[in-house]
Amino acid sequence: MSVRSKASDIFFSRMVVSVDKPIRITRLPKDKYLELIRGYNHTKKSQIFEPQLPLDRASKRVSENVVTPANEPIPECTTCGVCCDLPLVVPISNAETERFSDYWEIYPDESVSDAAIERVLPRDADSGRCVHLAGELGVEIGCRIYPQRPTPCRDFEAGSDRCHEYRRMYGIERPLSRSAAKTAVKKIVSTPRGVITYAAIVVESTGWKSSYIAGSPGGPVTVPTTYLRIAAIVDDNVDDVMILHSYEASEEVWFESDFIGLTPDAAKSLIESRGCRE
Ligand code: SF4
Ligand code: SF4
Structure with missing residues (x-):
């Protein structure tokens, strides 16, 4: 609002x-x-x-x-x-x-x-x-x-x-x-508006990382990680898929609907405005 x-x-x-x-x-x-x-x-x-x-x-x-x-x-x-x-x-x-x-x-x-x-x-x-x-x-x-x-x-x-x-x-x-x-x-x-008409969040890779878990005794533990990427299509042009952002699933939360209707520049500004790097 x-x-x-x-x-x-x-x-x-x-x-x-x-x-x-x-x-x-x-x-x-x-x-x-x-x-x-x-x-x-x-x-x-x-x-x-x-x-x-x-x-x-x-x-x-x-x-x-x-x-x-x-x-x-x-x-x-x-x-x-x-x-x-x-x-x-x-x-x-x-x-x-x-x-x-x-x-x-x-x-x-x-x-x-x-x-x-x-x-x-x-x-x-x-x-x-x-x-x-x-x-x-x-x-x-x-x-x-x-x-x-x-x-x-x-x-x-x-x-x-x-x-x-x-x-x-x-x-x-x-x-x-x-x-x-x-x-x-x-x-x-x-109307070709140069806006994102389709977005998908897909798994880029999975792996392991060291992490401190609150309340658990001892040092860091090894936990699974998932890296995700946000792919987008502008004006239904399926021949041109752009990658807007890659991130670790436990650190950021995104939904496809965040990007629908935004221009790619506005989508990138949105990502930056939340303190995330492309
Ligand atoms: S629908 Fe429009 S007018 Fe109504 S609260 Fe939301 S932004 Fe305001
Ligand atoms: S959706 Fe956002 S603007 Fe609307 S009441 Fe909730 S916090 Fe406030």
Whole structure:
């Protein structure tokens, strides 16, 4: 969620409250976490409208909009909140973990399994919405940790094609007419925007490394490691696969969805902004 107006910033600052019951970040294998998100999305689908536009192609940034008219007013986040309600995967980078320690109990990790999810925005167990969202959707709503919200929340811009589409899915904005939707889909699909339309995280190599494990006596122990790489395709051009980043699975958390709709430069800036090197 990105709040662009001054008034919104004031509102969100006012909404910041201390959280007396910290939320434990649970270590979940990636497949289990994604299964959880898929389950939430399945339930949510019966409560909201089907998207009219292809979400994975709709821009998250106003500057990359394809279908939203340039003079369309930027919607007000404080009377919306739907992008925080959708059960989206919001990873938190290593660099960001520390500033969340006021909100979350963080336990030393003593297990050694590969590619586990350690730092994702917790979701409400019943609704799947972000646990930091407070207020009523579409009426008055805010983020409890707005100044500390993670990078993916900062990267999503109010007024982007995808923001408007989410609002239509929740009935906050009127749906596009059938013919307008058809035209918009055609335009989105046919506009070469130089953005990532497909991303995959694949195993680069596996091996072993020496590591200190909290609480275990003695010196370092040998633990398995997995190196992953993020491959991306721009504008559906399958003949040109680019490697955006290589990293060790226990040190960084990425999801394919982080990169969809970004230009390769924006994707690389995102990687750098989390303190990771290409
Ligand atoms: S969907 Fe758009 S307007 Fe609504 S909260 Fe998210 S960024 Fe703000
Ligand atoms: S942390 Fe705040 S901005 Fe991010 S999804 Fe949760 S409520 Fe929204």
